[in-house]
Amino acid sequence: MARSMGSVEGNNGGGLVVTELSHIKELVRQLEVHLGGSHDLCRHLTTQIFTITERSISIITSSNDRKRAASDAGLASPLSPAATPTSDVTTDGPFKNAKKRKVMEKRSHRVRVGSAGDNPVDDGHSWRKYGQKEILGAKNPRGYYRCTHRHTQGCLATKQVQRTDEDPTLFDIIYHGDHTCVQRSLPPAASRPEHNPDATSLLQSLSAGLTVKTEGLPAPAAADPAQGWSAAATAAAPFYLSSSTPASGCLERSPFSASENNWGVSPATSDSYLPPFDDVAEWRGRNELHEVVSALVLAGAPPAPAPPAVDGLDELLDMDDIASFFA
């Protein structure tokens, strides 16, 4: 069990995602009706959500069609778990022994860097490199990254980035945990739309409708305050919309530099970036959805204590699944 949304691949998980997205569409439509002409920002956001959701559905639909065609032709997906060296990272079960090193949820994404090799790519978060190791049997070293906000906000998200042997333009990325760092550039309270109970209710419904499929994930660790987010991320709990999305303080510079010896590094000075997906529009759509939903929550929801952060859309929209569409 390498990825919590592994069910998307190889079965009807894509269909489930489409169902969930359709649910979002319906809720957004209702939300729009409730907003009834007021709150231009909210209307704009709902329109965007609607558009992006539709786009996501079409992406997934066409991806499934392609997979089916490839399967019929007897082709193995280059992104299938068997082809990913890191796909078995959690097969042992991380909680066999309480003394073992803390093991966080891992998600493996293989990322293809764009053909413009000099352009860095961004996965929407800000990373700081803290180590690099030569890995036995691998031609390329593995880079270790943690969230830039680890110390300031206690964000425990980390990732490992390794160039694949077979294709230097491909990276295997293992994500450990999710970002808990919070939005740094919230819009001023005065500029936010008034709190709208109807919108709030609908957004809560929207949130409740988004669930993270976590079948097969290890049980959450003991109640460690620092890992509350992890427990939420691994339990079959409702997907919480948090402000720790790419609209957050995590959204900064590229975690990838395509320079030959410094790949995967997050240069603080790079001004342009490419997403870790071949299709920029797709990546942008996904992040827009993150952004828009977060903004809506901020606009409509009461300032309740920040719920545990989960990359809900990462879970909902399996990135391997989507990336394979462009492979």
Add this chain to the structure above:
DNA sequence: GGCATTTGACCCTT
């Protein structure tokens, strides 16, 4: 000076 990266050493798990 502050921040990020590099890299050898150390620690933990198997």
Add this chain to the structure above:
DNA sequence: AAGGGTCAAATGCC
């Protein structure tokens, strides 16, 4: 003991 993950001092850049 080997391999992988993290730490922290050294170094570089802005």
